[in-house]
Amino acid sequence: MTGQPQAPQADAPEAESGLMVRAEQVHKSFGSLEVLKGVDLEVRSGEVCCLLGPSGSGKSTFLRCINHLEKINAGRIWVDGELIGYRQRGDKLYEMREKEVAAQRRAIGMVFQRFNLFPHKTALDNVTEAPLLVRREKRSEARDRAVALLERVGLGDKLHNYPSQLSGGQQQRVAIARALAMRPKLMLFDEPTSALDPELVGEVLDVMKDLARDGMTMIVVTHEIGFAREVGDSLVFMDDGVVVEQGNPREVIANPQQDRTRSFLAKVL
Amino acid sequence: MRHPGRWVAVAVLAVLAAMFVHVLVTNDNFQWSFMVDHMFRPPVIEGLLRGTVTMTICAMLLGVSLGIVVAIMRLSSNPILRVVAWLYTWVFRAVPRLVLLAVFGNLGILWSRIEFGVPFDTQIGQLFGIDNLQLRVFGFSSRDVLTGFVAGLLGLALSEAAYMAEIVRAGIQSVDEGQTEAASALGMSRAQILRRIVLPQAMRVIIPPTGNETIAMLKDTSLLLAVPYSVELFFQLDAVGKRTFQIFPMYVAAVLWYLFLTSILLIGQYFLERHFAKGYGRTERARLRLRSITAEAGGGGGTGGDT
Numbered sequence: 001m002t003g004q005p006q007a008p009q010a011d012a013p014e015a016e017s018g019l020m021v022r023a024e025q026v027h028k029s030f031g032s033l034e035v036l037k038g039v040d041l042e043v044r045s046g047e048v049c050c051l052l053g054p055s056g057s058g059k060s061t062f063l064r065c066i067n068h069l070e071k072i073n074a075g076r077i078w079v080d081g082e083l084i085g086y087r088q089r090g091d092k093l094y095e096m097r098e099k100e101v102a103a104q105r106r107a108i109g110m111v112f113q114r115f116n117l118f119p120h121k122t123a124l125d126n127v128t129e130a131p132l133l134v135r136r137e138k139r140s141e142a143r144d145r146a147v148a149l150l151e152r153v154g155l156g157d158k159l160h161n162y163p164s165q166l167s168g169g170q171q172q173r174v175a176i177a178r179a180l181a182m183r184p185k186l187m188l189f190d191e192p193t194s195a196l197d198p199e200l201v202g203e204v205l206d207v208m209k210d211l212a213r214d215g216m217t218m219i220v221v222t223h224e225i226g227f228a229r230e231v232g233d234s235l236v237f238m239d240d241g242v243v244v245e246q247g248n249p250r251e252v253i254a255n256p257q258q259d260r261t262r263s264f265l266a267k268v269l
Numbered sequence: 270m271r272h273p274g275r276w277v278a279v280a281v282l283a284v285l286a287a288m289f290v291h292v293l294v295t296n297d298n299f300q301w302s303f304m305v306d307h308m309f310r311p312p313v314i315e316g317l318l319r320g321t322v323t324m325t326i327c328a329m330l331l332g333v334s335l336g337i338v339v340a341i342m343r344l345s346s347n348p349i350l351r352v353v354a355w356l357y358t359w360v361f362r363a364v365p366r367l368v369l370l371a372v373f374g375n376l377g378i379l380w381s382r383i384e385f386g387v388p389f390d391t392q393i394g395q396l397f398g399i400d401n402l403q404l405r406v407f408g409f410s411s412r413d414v415l416t417g418f419v420a421g422l423l424g425l426a427l428s429e430a431a432y433m434a435e436i437v438r439a440g441i442q443s444v445d446e447g448q449t450e451a452a453s454a455l456g457m458s459r460a461q462i463l464r465r466i467v468l469p470q471a472m473r474v475i476i477p478p479t480g481n482e483t484i485a486m487l488k489d490t491s492l493l494l495a496v497p498y499s500v501e502l503f504f505q506l507d508a509v510g511k512r513t514f515q516i517f518p519m520y521v522a523a524v525l526w527y528l529f530l531t532s533i534l535l536i537g538q539y540f541l542e543r544h545f546a547k548g549y550g551r552t553e554r555a556r557l558r559l560r561s562i563t564a565e566a567g568g569g570g571g572t573g574g575d576t
Contacts, residue, residue: 067454069450069453069454098458098459099458102453102456102457102458103456105453105454105455105456106455106456108454109454110451110454112447112450112451114447116445116447116448116450116451117451118448118451118452118466118470119470120469120470120473129455129465130452130455130456130457133457133461133465134455134456134457134461175451178455179454179455182455182456
C-alpha cells in the first residue's frame with residue numbers, strides 16, 4: 001500500500017471513537033521551502049506510533065505541528081476530537097488566541113531531543129512548575145505527584161539536583177516526568193535519544209516502554225528501529241514531506257513495500 | 270630564581286609605591302587632618318545619603334523596571350511597540366546625562382503647571398465654538414513636583430532605562446529558544462514563560478552589567494549639579510573646599526568616599542551574581558556533588574541507571 005488516499009471524509013472526523021490524533025493534508029512551509037506536502041495520519045488511543053525517516057523528511061516538523069509549536073499552512077489536525085490551533089466557523093478557519101492554544105497544549109506532553117529542562121530549577125521544581133502555574137494544583141499535591149513521577153522514572157534520589165548535575169539520560173527522564181505531570185492524554189517524543197551517549201539510550205527507552213505498557217498514546221520520532229519494532233503499534237515512514245509507507249512495524253521493517261523505505265532501512269539496520 | 274621577571278616587577282613597583290607614600294606623607298598640601306575633620310560634617314553626610322546613595326537606589330530601581338518594560342516592548346511582536354522602544358533608546362542614549370539633567374532641571378520654564386487630560390482641549394473647544402474648554406483631569410505646580418531631587422531622578426532614571434533596555438534585551442535573547450518551546454509545550458502563557466522561565470535565566474547575563482551600571486550611576490550622581498541639586502556628596506565636598514580654600518584635600522576626600530561606596534557595591538554584586546548562577550556555577554555543582562556523595566555513602570549507591 002502506498003500513501004493512503006482514504007476517502008476524504010466530511011467535516012466531522014471527531015465522531016470516530018478511539019481516535020486520538022487525526023491529521024488531514026497537513027502542509028507546512030518555511031519561507032519558500034515546503035517541508036510538509038500533505039501529511040495524513042491517524043493514531044488511535046493507546047497506540048504507539050513511530051515516525052521514521054531520513055533527516056529533513058519533515059517528521060520533527062510534523063510532530064511540532066501537532067501541538068501547534070509550528071503553525072500549519074494548510075490542512076487540519078485534531079487531537080481527541082479537538083481541532084488544533086484553529087476554530088472552524090462555517091468553511092473558514094480562525095486562528096485561536098494564544099490562551100486557547102496554551103489550553104490545548106496542556107493535554108499534549110512533549111519531550112525534546114535536547115531535553116530543554118529549566119536549568120535554574122531542580123529536578124523536582126522542573127516537574128512541579130507547570131502543575132503549579134498552569135493547573136493551579138496545591139503545592140503539596142503537586143510535590144507528591146512529582147516525587148512519585150520521578151521515582152517512576154528511576155530518579156527518586158535526584159530530586160534536588162539541578163539539570164547540570166545530571167547525565168543526559170537522567171535529564172531526559174526528568175523531562176518525561178515533567179511532561180507527565182500535566183496528565184497528558186498524548187505524548188510526543190521528538191528524537192528523545194538522539195542527543196544521548198549510546199550507553200544512556202537504554203534507560204530512556206525503558207521509561208518509554210513502561211509508559212507504552214501503561215496505555216499512553218505516544219507519537220515517537222526516532223531512529224531506534226529496535227524500539228519501533230518492539231514497542232510500536234504502527235510505523236510511519238516519511239520522506240520529503242509525505243508519508244511514504246505505514247503499517248505494522250514488524251511487517252514494514254521485515255518487508256518494506258516502497259523502494260525509499262527499503263533503501264532507508266538498509267542503511268540504518 | 271624561578272621567575273626573575275616577577276622579582277624585577279616587584280622591585281619597580283616597590284619603588285613606585287614608596288614614591289607615592291612619600292608624596293602622601295611629606296607634602297603638607299594634602300592637609301590630612303583638615304580633610305578628616307571636614308569629610309564627615311553633617312551637610313556632607315546628608316548629601317551622601319540623599320543625593321548619592323538614595324538617588325542611586327531610586328534611579329536604578331526606576332531605570333531597571335522601565336528598562337525591562339522597554340526591552341519587552343522591543344522584543345514584542347507588535348511593530349508599534351517595537352518602534353516606540355527603539356525611539357526611546359535612541360533618544361536617551363544619544364543625549365549625555367549632564368545635558369539631560371540640565372533639561373529636566375529646567376522643565377519648569379516650559380510649564381509652570383503640569384496637567385494631564387485631553388490634548389489640544391482649548392483648540393478643539395474653539396472648533397465647536399466653546400470658549401476656553403478645559404479637559405484636564407488633574408495637575409500640579411511644576412515647582413512642587415519638579416524639585417531638584419525629582420528632576421535629577423527623572424534625568425538619571427530615564428537615561429538608565431535606555432541602557433538597561435539594551436542589557437535586558439541581550440539577556441533575554443541569550444536564553445535558549447528551547448526553553449520557551451518547552452514551557453509553551455507545557456501550556457504556559459507567554460507572560461508566565463517570561464516571568465518564570467526566561468527572565469530568571471536572563472538574570473545571569475543581566476546582573477553583571479547591571480552591577481557596572483549601578484556603579485556608574487553612583488558616580489554619575491555627581492552630575493546632579495547640572496539640575497542644579499546640591500544635597501549631594503561631591504557638591505558638598507566641593508563647597509567646603511571652595512569656602513575654606515582647601516580645594517585639594519576635599520577632592521581627595523571625594524575620591525576616598527567614592528572608593529568606599531563603590532567597594533560596598535562590588536561586594537553586593539558578588540553575592541548577587543552567585544545567587545543567579547544557581548544551577549550553572551562550578552562551585553555550586555561541586556558542593557552538591559559532595560553532598561550527594563556523602564548521602565550515597567550512607568544509603569545504597571543509587572546512581573540512577575536502574576529504571
